[in-house]
Amino acid sequence: MTSQNQAPRSIAIVGAGQAGLLLGCALLDQGYAVTLVTNRTPEDVWHGRVMSSQFIFDPGLQIERDFGMNQWEAQCPNTEGIGFSIPAPDGSGKQALHWHARLRAPGQAVDQRIKMPGWMAEFQRRGGELRFEEVDIAGLERLAAGHELVLLAGGKGEIVNLLGRDESRSPVKQPMRQLALTYVKGMRRFDYFECVNFNLIPGVGEYFVFPSLTTKGDNDTQVCDIMVFEGVPGGPMDCWQDAKTPEQHLEVSLNILKTFLPWEHERSRDCELTDANGILSGRVTPAVRNPVLTLPSGKLVMGLGDAAIVNDPITGQGSNNATKSAGHYYHAILARGNQPFDAAWMRHTFDDLYDNNLSAVARWTNSLLFPPPEHVVNLLGAAQQLPTLASRIANGFNDPRDYLPFWFDAEGAGKAIEQAAAPMAA
Numbered sequence: 284m285t286s287q288n289q290a291p292r293s294i295a296i297v298g299a300g301q302a303g304l305l306l307g308c309a310l311l312d313q314g315y316a317v318t319l320v321t322n323r324t325p326e327d328v329w330h331g332r333v334m335s336s337q338f339i340f341d342p343g344l345q346i347e348r349d350f351g352m353n354q355w356e357a358q359c360p361n362t363e364g365i366g367f368s369i370p371a372p373d374g375s376g377k378q379a380l381h382w383h384a385r386l387r388a389p390g391q392a393v394d395q396r397i398k399m400p401g402w403m404a405e406f407q408r409r410g411g412e413l414r415f416e417e418v419d420i421a422g423l424e425r426l427a428a429g430h431e432l433v434l435l436a437g438g439k440g441e442i443v444n445l446l447g448r449d450e451s452r453s454p455v456k457q458p459m460r461q462l463a464l465t466y467v468k469g470m471r472r473f474d475y476f477e478c479v480n481f482n483l484i485p486g487v488g489e490y491f492v493f494p495s496l497t498t499k500g501d502n503d504t505q506v507c508d509i510m511v512f513e514g515v516p517g518g519p520m521d522c523w524q525d526a527k528t529p530e531q532h533l534e535v536s537l538n539i540l541k542t543f544l545p546w547e548h549e550r551s552r553d554c555e556l557t558d559a560n561g562i563l564s565g566r567v568t569p570a571v572r573n574p575v576l577t578l579p580s581g582k583l584v585m586g587l588g589d590a591a592i593v594n595d596p597i598t599g600q601g602s603n604n605a606t607k608s609a610g611h612y613y614h615a616i617l618a619r620g621n622q623p624f625d626a627a628w629m630r631h632t633f634d635d636l637y638d639n640n641l642s643a644v645a646r647w648t649n650s651l652l653f654p655p656p657e658h659v660v661n662l663l664g665a666a667q668q669l670p671t672l673a674s675r676i677a678n679g680f681n682d683p684r685d686y687l688p689f690w691f692d693a694e695g696a697g698k699a700i701e702q703a704a705a706p707m708a709a
């Protein structure tokens with residue numbers, strides 16, 4: 284990236300999360316001088332509250348492998364497919380619809396409480412400078428004065444709001460779900476291969492659940508399952524305000540399953556929390572932000588990961604996006620050689636990623652926040668009879684651009700159903 288006599292290019296990253304650490308470590312391997320500033324120490328993260336369910340599909344895992352960042356791959360349970368269920372509307376507790384289909388390659392979820400401390404150590408091992416500080420505008424100015432490129436990868440931190448929403452790319456203006464996470468052990472398995480089991484309860488919300496690797500005590504790990512609840516605001520799954528203790532949070536989780544998804548309750552009834560911090564509730568406002576921030580000094584900062592684009596977790600794409608973004612920025616930085624990281628380059632780098640990839644993820648994710656149109660109901664129903672269609676829908680999670688031809692209009696959906704049915708009829 285530089286000739287032998289030149290000093291390495293210097294890059295500062297704010298935020299030690301999925302995007303910042305991955306990109307920072309990858310750039311260190313290429314000889315860049317990387318400073319990473321974050322507001323939580325490894326100990327804070329390990330002993331803190333869970334932040335996500337962080338399920339990553341194979342294309343994201345491949346980027347981690349390519350960067351030598353797959354440290355927990357052998358320990359973490361594999362999830363082989365996607366299961367999809369809708370309960371019967373008559374309240375009988377039966378499934379009106381169920382299918383499951385294999386992913387082309389498994390996905391995994393490593394608790395960020397394990398991953399981020401581990402990656403911070405890896406960042407330092409590769410020669411990066413790691414600092415602990417709550418970064419504000421003055422902090423950004425200091426970083427911009429001393430580095431050729433400053434990336435803001437502050438996730439959900441207040442600071443990312445400095446980038447400002449791009450309203451034209453952010454059609455959903457408020458949180459559409461009340462979210463909750465419950466990390467548990469002791470869940471029984473279904474009699475089919477391991478899946479992200481996604482349940483859609485019309486008018487109430489969604490529940491999905493899958494295995495993960497989480498923390499155990501001060502430095503050990505254990506396998507668990509992560510329950511993810513997505514309640515329609517004001518509906519019966521928007522019920523976390525009264526859960527004041529971790530035990531009450533688990534009780535609310537199990538009550539929801541008992542009421543709406545008895546087949547999930549049946550295998551979860553004896554579950555225990557992994558730890559008192561294995562719970563979370565909150566809301567996310569989907570946003571695409573302006574990728575470039577101009578500081579009072581005129582220096583520039585570029586958004587990365589959730590700071591640049593954040594979606595509701597309903598499709599489990601945020602960590603995947605952060606990973607793909609890190610990969611995309613990595614190649615763009617390398618391709619830039621010794622030319623300046625100016626505003627035009629920043630905008631082009633983000634627009635290229637957004638237009639050719641992440642806009643499709645956002646469009647599909649946002650579509651699931653509203654009652655499904657008839658053609659989507661037809662697609663999901665037909666998948667029960669048509670394994671190739673079930674497989675096509677399941678594998679779209681790997682790369683949501685694959686939904687573009689068939690998810691968004693009745694004609695495309697009809698064709699997808701016909702195509703999937705054709706070999707069966709032949």
Ligand SMILES: Cc1cc2nc3c(=O)[nH]c(=O)nc-3n(C[C@H](O)[C@H](O)[C@H](O)COP(=O)(O)OP(=O)(O)OC[C@H]3O[C@@H](n4cnc5c(N)ncnc54)[C@H](O)[C@@H]3O)c2cc1C
Nearest residue numbers: 298300301302322335336338418438440588589601602603
């Ligand atoms: C309930 C829930 C479930 C989810 N489930 C999934 C899922 O299954 N699959 C999936 O792909 N995605 C999921 N996501 C989304 C995923 O967690 C995020 O998209 C991903 O972590 C974003 O990575 P990031 O690097 O941009 O930000 P983060 O990983 O959030 O990292 C941000 C970093 O910035 C630091 N920081 C913040 N402010 C400052 C500051 N002022 N100064 C210094 N440091 C700062 C933070 O401490 C942190 O280290 C979920 C999210 C939620 C809320």
